[in-house]
Amino acid sequence: IIQITRLRDFGTQRREVLIAANDCFERHDVLAETTPLADGTIRSTLASQTIPNGAQPFGVPQCAAFSSAAVSFRMTIDRAIRTFASRLSRMLEVDSPLLTTPSGFDFGTFEDIVTAGDHLEHFHKYVRPGGDKSDTPALGLHTDQGIFIAFVPGLMLRGGLVPAAAPAADFEIALADGSRVIAHFDEDALVVMLGDGITQIVRPKLGPHARFTPRAVPHSLSMPTTAPSEARLWYGRMVLPPLDATVPGNTVTYGDAREAVMRGKIHDKRGISIGCAGGDDALESHARRVLASEPICSSGNTIHCWYRCMDLADYNATVAQCDAQGGLRVQCVNPRDQYTDGYKHGDFFPACTNTTQVVTPVPTIFNYPRDATCEEDGAFETFASTEGYAANATLQGTCGVTPCEKGVLMWNLLPSGEVSAKVAFDSGFGYIAIGLENPGGKKNGMNGAHIVMATPGNPQTYTPTKGLDDFRGPFVNEYIIADGIAHHGTSAFRVWHTPFADVSIKDAGFEAADCFTSMHFVTSAFAGWALNTSGTDILIWAAYGKDAYMSSHGRGNRGKLPISWADGQVATPA
Template sequence: IAFTPAQIAGSDGELSPSGGFYIQDPKTGDHALAEFHPDDVIFMLGDGVEQIGLNDRLRGMGEEPLRPVPHTLVMPEGSNDGSSVSRVWHGRMVLPPSGAVVPSSSETFGDVRRSLASSSSEFSPHSTPTSLGCSSPTEAARLLAEEELSCAEDTTYCWHRCMPHEDSGVSLEMCSERNLMLQCVNPRDQVYMSGHGDFYPACSNSTEPASPFPTLPEFPREESVCNDVAWEAFSSTTGYDHFFDQLGDNRGNRGFWVGASEKGMGKVAKFMWNIGEDGKTIEGKLVFNGLFGYLAVGHANLEDNSKNGMMGANIIMAVPGQDYTAKDGLDLTKDETVLEYKIHDKKSAFRHWQDPIPDRDTSTYSVTSTDCFTSLTFTTDNINDVPLVAEDGTGDLVWAGNSKDYFCGYHGRGGDDGQGDRDRFTVNWMTGKGWFPDEKADKENMEGLEGMDPKSSAARMTTSLGFIVLGLILSA
């Protein structure tokens, strides 16, 4: 896309520079204000550089790939006070050729665009998944509809959909009485910009844009110390009869970031175990090549079709503190804990299931962490009274770890500076064999659509045309 700097047009016809254009810093994750000269013409590359294979060519030549960078727009202060102002700009967007084939599909970009256009008004079980618009499964496509999205009066557009005020216990009248606006915020009272997160309608006058969580005190770790030799020593399988060392993010071997080919292969996490003489008790250990933000392992929920077994899972989870709040995260001055939890069936944010399962014997559970690595050990025959060893001698499991922050988020999929790693995997407890089951559709782009049918047109509409907008990058 090529465009000129935006202008703010007031009701008096006067024009003034818009400003408010932010891009995400690739190192810190902070939103940085981009400054343009009035005579500038800005050229931006979209996620199409991944879709059409341009970055693959650059990588093949040993060159640095073009990094798609999220961007967001903020209207000037006071623009929501009822005054008549508009943000205007001039530009041209170039789409991938209609006949070009989407790398992850047999369809062309033209097919996808037609399918996405129709899905904005009507859902068909045979329609093209909206995730085809994104080169990475870890990102949700942002809305760029050719038609303007309007929400009902008792809803607010928040995290890719119209969220009912009633679900969050707020209303326009309630906010007005308190001289507050009704807007989309997270538990830290930050206004939604882009990306994944826990957002909902609330009464707030905050103007602070959503930002990444504060990091662990030890982050980033010292990679020269946390090297392969140190990892192999920490993750030694000595003392265990069986192990599965292919754990990594997204079934151990897939991804869309540099270095993804090294995921799994013993580089991210290993699970090792002994089975007791009773054929039921498991002495298990999960080791994670990352700092201790949290570490968890447990039963996959076989009925979950939204997060590949995560939703509703019974797990053993170690966290580096206590007294969690969604606003401040864990209190790291308190002792670490290893307890059992049941993840909420529909709501993934930790605040919805932060209370551990009561009256559980966790005396054999422990966690060990260093300035480099983390391990979780346990000896038990069940989690929340669900046997670890199924009748056929197998275990369908999930694991997750976060090495970046202390807010117990699961997003990040490993490539985002270790913010998150997770997998679903199966083991035969008796033979020691481990493998990845057929992965059900992971509705990653539907995170946050809690309580809403992901098949509805409102949910699907808001994720359309991501290959145009998602993560645009400024080019010199």
């Protein structure tokens, strides 16, 4: 648990939004959901969420002052959360990916999970009518089932104003040694507290020599008695895993679990939960209420697509623009004009279309799946012979969840200072690529990477609807992968399929056998980035052998490895 301080104007933002929230509760209590807690405290709630690329409204247009104050307050918290996620991501020494989807889309880092996750937001008002202080806490000792929660210290109000002195609630935390202490926070701080998602997702992926082990923080809340004009106001933002990520050790996704809870299919409190874990019925009720929050995009201006609210105007797909095209509907589709409800990762965007075609897999290449003879012992080793090369390295991927060899990189350092290299891949030919990572780039350095890639068809004529359909070759080119920021954040091949113009590679070609694939080239640079032939480069590689549509390689067919070109030394693959 940490507190972040010195956020510009945050103390003022906190007071203004909590006072405005209290006024909204007082004037429009019918809009809030009320829950009795174990000690007799009554908690009222206004709920919303922030999904990727969009903070959603709280649905209280009657509360203009609150809605206005919430804008800058939520923006400050959003920036702080994303900075925290980036910093913690760099500290964690974990195996990648942390999570994956059933279709093979990876969330490689802690930052990736936070960026793609649902962030549930709540303003709470706590009132505990007269009586002696209870020995029973309002919320018993528990850990949040989110990845972490960011919250502001509670603010006691009297008559809607901040009094000179007021009884404080006791926020108690359990330390690692089992002892309990009352936590005290600076008034203008944003507090970040890790939840049980850290235990489930991050800790199992820590390396054996990790220098930092994050810990979920058990905590409880005890309320003082409040006078009729008094109330405690609080705000929290719980970060949950991406809905389409698979729950570790299970076959269901977090979205499946959420839907099951909403439908009442999960009754065992030890089962999959995403709200507050353990404890009493009030906590289970809280979990179900949290899970019931659905993404609501701004009506008429955005659509829920690719797990976020996408602005229709950015894609020339506003309601008016679609109406002008003969009354077309606004839908979330892929480049093949197939629609989705927005709960899929991939190349999806808003468009004006009346398609009724649901998403289907693209056609596979002619030799997929491979013949059984391809799996015979020694077959790939013979194809990927390193004879004639001074150095080589295994391209380590995964087969299911088990590490396995997916290919081989072999090379010679020439007297000219250039590298003569060959990459062999244990699969059919969809594409094969290797290059220099983009340090700090998204998706573990893939976005913005400079690479050389072999494709079975002409990249210049590639379209997402037809894939690579011009198979006159060979086609070995240099590229710069999209940075994941431009083009509305997509890194689909369609936005970077034009090869890098200032060519460095020469003597390039490939071999596509029935079972295996390889490419070779001579170069001193990848798409303008020079190789450090006297030192070490961090290489990034990926390959795919299922279709000719430049589909996602998934987590099993990609990796990173540091290489010392001059002496042939290879560190452990990342």
